[in-house]
Amino acid sequence: MVEHKKEYPLGGVIPKGGTAHDYSTGGWRKLRPVLDKSKCTNCLICWVMCPDSAIITEDGKMAGFDLDHCKGCGICAVECPDKVKAIKMEQETD
Amino acid sequence: MAITATRGQTGLTGNSAVAYAMKQINPDVCAAYPITPSTQVVEDFSSYVADGVVTTELVTVESEHSAMSACIGAAAAGARVMTATSSQGLALMWEMLYIASGMRLPIVMANVNRALSAPINIHCDHSDSMGARDSGWVQIYSETVQEAYDNMFMAVRIAEHKSVLLPAMVCFDGFITSHAIENISLLDDQEVRQFIGEYRPAVSLLDTDHPVTMGAMTLPDTYIEFKHQQSEAMKRASAASVEVMKDFGKRFGREYGLFETYRLEDADTAIVILNSAAGTTKVAIDELRKQGRKVGLLRPRFFRPFPWKEMAEALKGKKAVAVLDRADSMNAFGGPVFNEVRSALYDLDNRPKMINRIYGLGGRDYKVKDALAVFEELAKVSETGGIETLVKYITL
Numbered sequence: 001m002v003e004h005k006k007e008y009p010l011g012g013v014i015p016k017g018g019t020a021h022d023y024s025t026g027g028w029r030k031l032r033p034v035l036d037k038s039k040c041t042n043c044l045i046c047w048v049m050c051p052d053s054a055i056i057t058e059d060g061k062m063a064g065f066d067l068d069h070c071k072g073c074g075i076c077a078v079e080c081p082d083k084v085k086a087i088k089m090e091q092e093t094d
Numbered sequence: 095m096a097i098t099a100t101r102g103q104t105g106l107t108g109n110s111a112v113a114y115a116m117k118q119i120n121p122d123v124c125a126a127y128p129i130t131p132s133t134q135v136v137e138d139f140s141s142y143v144a145d146g147v148v149t150t151e152l153v154t155v156e157s158e159h160s161a162m163s164a165c166i167g168a169a170a171a172g173a174r175v176m177t178a179t180s181s182q183g184l185a186l187m188w189e190m191l192y193i194a195s196g197m198r199l200p201i202v203m204a205n206v207n208r209a210l211s212a213p214i215n216i217h218c219d220h221s222d223s224m225g226a227r228d229s230g231w232v233q234i235y236s237e238t239v240q241e242a243y244d245n246m247f248m249a250v251r252i253a254e255h256k257s258v259l260l261p262a263m264v265c266f267d268g269f270i271t272s273h274a275i276e277n278i279s280l281l282d283d284q285e286v287r288q289f290i291g292e293y294r295p296a297v298s299l300l301d302t303d304h305p306v307t308m309g310a311m312t313l314p315d316t317y318i319e320f321k322h323q324q325s326e327a328m329k330r331a332s333a334a335s336v337e338v339m340k341d342f343g344k345r346f347g348r349e350y351g352l353f354e355t356y357r358l359e360d361a362d363t364a365i366v367i368l369n370s371a372a373g374t375t376k377v378a379i380d381e382l383r384k385q386g387r388k389v390g391l392l393r394p395r396f397f398r399p400f401p402w403k404e405m406a407e408a409l410k411g412k413k414a415v416a417v418l419d420r421a422d423s424m425n426a427f428g429g430p431v432f433n434e435v436r437s438a439l440y441d442l443d444n445r446p447k448m449i450n451r452i453y454g455l456g457g458r459d460y461k462v463k464d465a466l467a468v469f470e471e472l473a474k475v476s477e478t479g480g481i482e483t484l485v486k487y488i489t490l
Contacts, residue, residue: 012320016306
């Protein structure tokens with residue numbers, strides 16, 4: 001990030017790539033996804049469907065949520081197969 | 095305007111001369127949607143593209159909104175970009191004009207001044223470009239075909255000037271200048287290339303080694319800083335324009351300023367007027383001068399940035415000044431040029447009395463007798479010190 005306002009790049013240009021990673025949007029969330037590991041089959045449909053790339057995987061397995069970027073849309077909970085339903089949306093406590 | 099260079103003399107309409115300037119500039123991209131009275135600019139230029147005498151990518155879009163959008167996209171990709179329009183076309187670009195300037199993209203546009211609808215009208219007035227006066231574009235106005243042609247080259251330099259980086263529009267009067275043939279002096283292609291140089295954008299969307307994001311959202315924590323930067327750039331545009339005009343004068347023998355004055359220095363009364371009508375006013379001034387009347391003219395060339403300090407200096411000590419607007423701000427308080435010139439003179443100790451006359455809307459002729467009548471009114475104002483009517487339509 002540019003520290004001094006005088007150094008802001010002309011015309012609002014963001015002069016490098018990948019800066020969305022540094023910008024936390026998790027604060028917008030009203031509902032938080034919660035994973036039940038005992039039910040999860042690691043099919044990774046949630047990883048495919050998440051519009052914010054906020055599903056964290058390790059060794060090809062579902063490992064949790066990037067809560068700095070998850071906006072709580074609930075798509076993962078809906079897309080989790082009916083027979084599994086390992087993700088539940090819970091109210092954020094402010 | 096003293097034309098001292100005589101090379102390449104030729105008779106051209108304003109539109110053909112501007113299209114020829116675009117040919118000589120050879121921009122990377124031109125996106126345009128032809129509209130009367132600027133049609134011939136794009137028509138001529140598309141012939142140059144078809145003949146292969148320019149390397150420009152001509153994008154034939156489906157509207158002026160798309161034309162300006164394509165210009166913005168191309169400029170963001172690092173291209174030198176030009177377009178042309180008039181009236182409703184400029185109005186349809188309105189949303190995108192602010193994006194071009196806010197993103198600091200030095201696009202150059204020829205705007206052939208034409209009245210705005212309704213009622214629909216294809217003839218000259220300045221309501222189109224005056225409607226875009228706060229859009230963050232540099233605005234240069236041209237009295238003659240020669241000046242419109244010359245302004246195109248200077249506009250490129252000014253827009254791309256490192257201290258400016260703002261889009262610029264060159265305005266000239268629809269039909270009166272755009273369709274009338276004048277004998278003008280052309281530059282050599284080589285001279286043009288040397289004068290405008292190569293365009294090296296600071297950033298480019300096509301530079302995949304240095305990826306950037308353009309047009310990103312800014313919230314209350316940053317938006318005002320970017321607008322402040324833009325405002326400062328417009329302030330710097332005055333000095334940058336003077337520098338570019340000096341270089342142009344030195345190279346090609348035609349000298350231009352932020353505004354032109356005509357027999358103004360010792361004048362008691364003066365008319366301030368834009369574009370082609372200044373020529374008519376000069377004829378009236380010559381007639382009155384023969385009778386020993388001290389009258390003069392100030393013709394703003396730059397309306398954005400508005401050279402208010404220099405103008406105040408030039409009009410200091412005049413007894414009465416009439417600003418003639420070929421557009422009405424519909425504010426019940428006169429035209430845009432009047433309001434800004436009058437405001438510029440506010441801090442003078444000895445302010446001239448000022449009146450505003452709205453003339454020539456929708457292409458109504460402005461004749462020498464109209465200018466003479468205004469000078470008669472000014473004589474009365476300076477004699478009595480009283481103003482009967484502050485704002486009034488003439489040429490009705």
